[in-house]
Amino acid sequence: xxxxxxxxxxxxxxxxxxxxxxxxxxxxxxxxxxxxxxxxxxxxxxxxxxxxxxxxxxxxxxxxxxxxxxxxxxxxxxxxxxxxxxxxxxxxxxxxxxxxxxxxxxxxxxxxxxxxxxxxxxxxxxxxxxxxxxxxxxxxxxxxxxxxxxxxxxxxxxxxxxxxxxxxxxxxxxxxxxxxxxxxxxxxxxxxxxxxxxxxxxxxxxxxxxxxxxxxxxxxxxxxxxxxxxxxxxxxxxxxxxxxxxxxxxxxxxxxxxxxxxxxxxxxxxxxxxxxxxxxxxxxxxxxxxxxxxxxxxxxxxxxxxxxxxxxxxxxxxxxxxxxxxxxxxxxxxxxxxxxxxxxxxxxxxxxxxxxxxxxxxxxxxxxxxxxxxxxxxxxxxxxxxxxxxxxxxxxxxxxxxxxxxxxxxxxxxxxxxxxxxxxxxxxxxxxxxxxxxxxxxxxxxxxxxxxxxxxxxxxxxxxxxxxxxxxxxxxxxxxxxxxxxxxxxxxxxxxxxxxxxxxxxxxxxxxxxxxxxxxxxxxxxxxxxxxxxxxxxxxxxxxxxxxxxxxxxxxxxxxxxxxxxxxxxxxxxxxxxxxxxxxxxxxxxxxxxxxxxxxxxxxxxxxxxxxxxxxxxxxxxxxxxxxxxxxxxxxxxxxxxxxxxxxxxxxxxxx
Numbered sequence: 001x002x003x004x005x006x007x008x009x010x011x012x013x014x015x016x017x018x019x020x021x022x023x024x025x026x027x028x029x030x031x032x033x034x035x036x037x038x039x040x041x042x043x044x045x046x047x048x049x050x051x052x053x054x055x056x057x058x059x060x061x062x063x064x065x066x067x068x069x070x071x072x073x074x075x076x077x078x079x080x081x082x083x084x085x086x087x088x089x090x091x092x093x094x095x096x097x098x099x100x101x102x103x104x105x106x107x108x109x110x111x112x113x114x115x116x117x118x119x120x121x122x123x124x125x126x127x128x129x130x131x132x133x134x135x136x137x138x139x140x141x142x143x144x145x146x147x148x149x150x151x152x153x154x155x156x157x158x159x160x161x162x163x164x165x166x167x168x169x170x171x172x173x174x175x176x177x178x179x180x181x182x183x184x185x186x187x188x189x190x191x192x193x194x195x196x197x198x199x200x201x202x203x204x205x206x207x208x209x210x211x212x213x214x215x216x217x218x219x220x221x222x223x224x225x226x227x228x229x230x231x232x233x234x235x236x237x238x239x240x241x242x243x244x245x246x247x248x249x250x251x252x253x254x255x256x257x258x259x260x261x262x263x264x265x266x267x268x269x270x271x272x273x274x275x276x277x278x279x280x281x282x283x284x285x286x287x288x289x290x291x292x293x294x295x296x297x298x299x300x301x302x303x304x305x306x307x308x309x310x311x312x313x314x315x316x317x318x319x320x321x322x323x324x325x326x327x328x329x330x331x332x333x334x335x336x337x338x339x340x341x342x343x344x345x346x347x348x349x350x351x352x353x354x355x356x357x358x359x360x361x362x363x364x365x366x367x368x369x370x371x372x373x374x375x376x377x378x379x380x381x382x383x384x385x386x387x388x389x390x391x392x393x394x395x396x397x398x399x400x401x402x403x404x405x406x407x408x409x410x411x412x413x414x415x416x417x418x419x420x421x422x423x424x425x426x427x428x429x430x431x432x433x434x435x436x437x438x439x440x441x442x443x444x445x446x447x448x449x450x451x452x453x454x455x456x457x458x459x460x461x462x463x464x465x466x467x468x469x470x471x472x473x474x475x476x477x478x479x480x481x482x483x484x485x486x487x488x489x490x491x492x493x494x495x496x497x498x499x500x501x502x503x504x505x506x507x508x509x510x511x512x513x514x515x516x517x518x519x520x521x522x523x524x525x526x527x528x529x530x531x532x533x534x535x536x537x538x539x540x541x542x543x544x545x546x547x548x549x550x551x552x553x554x555x556x557x558x559x560x561x562x563x564x565x566x567x568x569x570x571x572x573x574x575x576x577x578x579x580x581x582x583x584x585x586x587x588x589x590x591x592x593x594x595x596x597x598x599x600x601x602x603x604x605x606x607x608x609x610x611x612x613x614x615x616x617x618x619x620x621x622x623x624x625x626x627x628x629x630x631x632x633x634x635x636x637x638x639x640x641x642x643x644x645x646x647x648x649x650x651x652x653x654x655x656x
Contacts, residue, residue, distance in 0.1 A: 003159040030203035031126030032075045036062045037207045039079025064213040066191045071178045078171040081143040084150045134176035144170040206251040206322035215244045253296040269298050277301035280393045297342035303396040314338035319345035332368050336404025339397045402499045410502030423490040447506045457522050460512035463489040465578040476565035477514040494582045517570045517597045541614045548625040559599035566606045569632040570597045
């Protein structure tokens with residue numbers, strides 16, 4: 001029998017396609033199953049159009065068989081089959097697609113069938129992926145309505161043969177002779193039941209026809225009839241083979257939402273994404289129009305162990321008509337929503353010939369934009385209707401939202417700011433919970449809620465940054481704001497202040513740190529005059545203290561913000577002391593330093609002591625200046641530059 005050469009392409013093109021187009025060799029099974037599904041679709045839709053009776057969806061199936069001794073893997077379908085001419089046309093010409101021709105013809109014809117034509121394979125090269133794992137491929141096919149069967153056979157780019165054959169019933173049988181194992185590749189895995197089962201579940205679980213295979217099972221071996229039972233005898237088991245359907249066929253996301261329960265969604269999520277906890281939120285949306293797609297998204301109940309590591313990969317599973325195209329498509333989610341898990345299924349995507357990538361990203365971008373809006377609206381709904389559950393979500397993923405505010409110089413801040421929540425000094429039930437008054441804030445608030453409660457004379461949204469809520473609550477800088485009844489937002493994460501710097505303002509109100517050197521609080525004329533007078537009287541003292549600290553601070557001033565504490569540190573300019581801590585903890589060559597201001601409580605008796613020493617003992621005043629500065633450092637959670645000298649100075653004071 002004369003071997004025929006591939007009509008359209010050379011050996012080089014076939015080699016390129018087999019070795020380069022597909023990223024993973026396991027893809028071959030997905031492609032062959034999809035082709036089998038296409039063949040069944042063609043016959044089913046033709047039966048609807050031509051009025052062929054006695055043909056139901058339930059009659060169709062795809063069968064997988066393996067023979068480890070012969071090293072063969074066989075995929076059988078009872079679809080439309082192919083004639084000799086179709087075998088040569090579809091398999092003898094690379095990148096020729098019978099599916100595409102069929103779809104084009106059906107789209108152009110008047111079709112009164114209720115069901116939409118949805119053919120998966122449209123490029124014709126998927127079949128050739130079989131050569132990635134096999135050294136020989138045989139296709140035995142009999143077209144529906146024909147009396148003849150034909151066999152196509154090839155070992156790769158050297159050509160193929162077509163001969164007449166015998167076959168019962170219409171359909172196609174594809175037999176692969178699997179390659180022998182090498183040092184680099186273990187091809188035998190594609191003959192293993194567990195591997196085939198996992199690949200079907202991974203890529204073809206939602207093919208609409210049953211994918212069946214004989215699988216090995218075990219059962220308790222029955223005792224021979226009439227044999228006496230021995231209580232001490234261990235039970236014996238026997239193995240047997242049973243035909244099993246490997247795929248679930250109907251995707252959960254294709255079912256009517258009204259027919260699904262929370263348990264259905266939770267079970268699907270846990271099985272699909274290997275999570276032990278229920279999702280916080282399920283988003284199931286079906287969009288139809290210029291761009292049609294179905295999305296099933298989940299907000300996890302807890303962050304994956306590697307979520308905030310460089311190893312974490314974001315992305316949604318991408319399906320085209322129930323066939324998985326990409327395991328993780330990162331383009332469907334912005335980074336600040338990278339915690340979302342789920343999938344998108346659309347038949348409108350333009351795929352490339354390998355079906356592993358998209359030809360154009362226009363459709364993908366349109367879907368991504370809609371998903372982004374949908375995710376935000378669902379999170380806002382959760383925020384407004386179930387604050388406790390949203391707070392649990394924010395504990396896991398709020399950090400990612402804050403990174404989203406900060407990244408790209410704040411380009412996405414307007415999209416995210418409404419989702420931010422913080423603990424604050426606001427306690428709506430403070431009187432009822434008097435016993436817990438010292439436990440710190442119990443409720444997280446939104447920026448909109450904060451602004452709605454601002455006092456008429458309040459200029460800024462005040463916030464405080466620290467290691468913990470407990471430490472922030474004790475900060476000297478917060479005293480005057482609390483006295484005035486101004487709400488303070490508590491921020492405890494490294495990214496907080498960087499994100500706030502990007503936000504700059506919310507609803508027309510600027511943010512102002514409690515550690516800023518100027519809180520711009522409303523003062524009476526008498527208060528302003530008294531403060532100005534005291535500052536003038538202490539001008540020389542303050543300058544001396546600044547010089548004594550030898551460049552450690554840019555200014556020493558009397559403070560009206562402090563009530564009980566003698567001293568605190570604040571900062572001028574855009575770099576706060578907390579930002580200084582964060583930046584210096586990073587592996588950078590040069591350490592940064594904020595413009596520190598040492599503030600001394602103008603109403604504290606320490607001021608009298610300092611004035612006295614300025615007149616009587618300037619050397620001791622220098623020691624006092626150093627102690628006050630080190631005290632301020634400790635309050636800020638910073639270590640004194642010379643702890644030994646600080647301890648010695650304190651001991652000297654104690655022994656005077």
